Amino acid sequence: MDAVDQLTAWLSPTLARLKPAARAKLLRHIATGIRRRNMDRIRAQKSPDGASWPARKQRPARRHGIKQKKQMFLKLRQARHFRINKTPEGLAIGFFGRVARIARAHHEGQFDRVSPDGPFYQYPRRELIGFSADDMRWIEQAVAQFLSE
Numbered sequence: 001m002d003a004v005d006q007l008t009a010w011l012s013p014t015l016a017r018l019k020p021a022a023r024a025k026l027l028r029h030i031a032t033g034i035r036r037r038n039m040d041r042i043r044a045q046k047s048p049d050g051a052s053w054p055a056r057k058q059r060p061a062r063r064h065g066i067k068q069k070k071q072m073f074l075k076l077r078q079a080r081h082f083r084i085n086k087t088p089e090g091l092a093i094g095f096f097g098r099v100a101r102i103a104r105a106h107h108e109g110q111f112d113r114v115s116p117d118g119p120f121y122q123y124p125r126r127e128l129i130g131f132s133a134d135d136m137r138w139i140e141q142a143v144a145q146f147l148s149e
Contacts, residue, residue, distance in 0.1 A: 007136055014143065015090075026146050030139055031084045031091040037138070038093070038129050042077040048130030057121075073128070076103060094129060103128055 015023050038048075045053045056072055075081060081099045085092045095103040105112035109125030 004131055007131075007139060011139075011143065014147070026143065027091045028084070029146065030142055031093050033138065033142060034131075034135060035079070035082060035084060035093050037135055039077045039079075039082060042073050042128060043071070045072060045126075047127040048132045048135070049127075050132070053126040054124040072126075073106075076128075 015026070018026065041048065047053065053072070076095065076099060081095060083094070083096050085094075085096065094100070101112075104110065106123050106126045107128045109123055111120055111122045113119070114121050
């Protein structure tokens with residue numbers, strides 16, 4: 001049983017005892033916190049386990065002697081693309097719509113087009129969303145703090 005399943009098994013009975021409004025408030029707080037932690041991890045270009053992502057493919061300089069070095073996924077990590085959706089089971093955190101295809105190609109290391117009419121490229125695997133042990137501890141602390149209030 002992985003850490004997410006253990007957390008779900010621990011959290012489900014607690015959530016079932018809460019009133020719907022309190023449960024929604026707690027889930028929203030947890031989802032917002034996990035989204036923020038994943039956005040920070042994307043900014044740092046690290047996987048949930050702490051490993052650095054493979055470096056970006058080097059492109060030729062546009063002007064002589066100037067190398068362009070940009071961070072990956074600048075727009076993908078914005079809140080308007082990295083959404084929290086309410087589902088019957090709880091909340092879902094992820095990429096939805098057109099940006100989900102781009103995120104999936106990088107997250108799973110798929111073979112995809114670089115641009116709509118461009119060449120295909122095998123993207124290296126870069127885990128964009130996930131739970132670390134630190135995230136699990138944060139969730140436990142957030143739930144304990146919420147229940148103590």
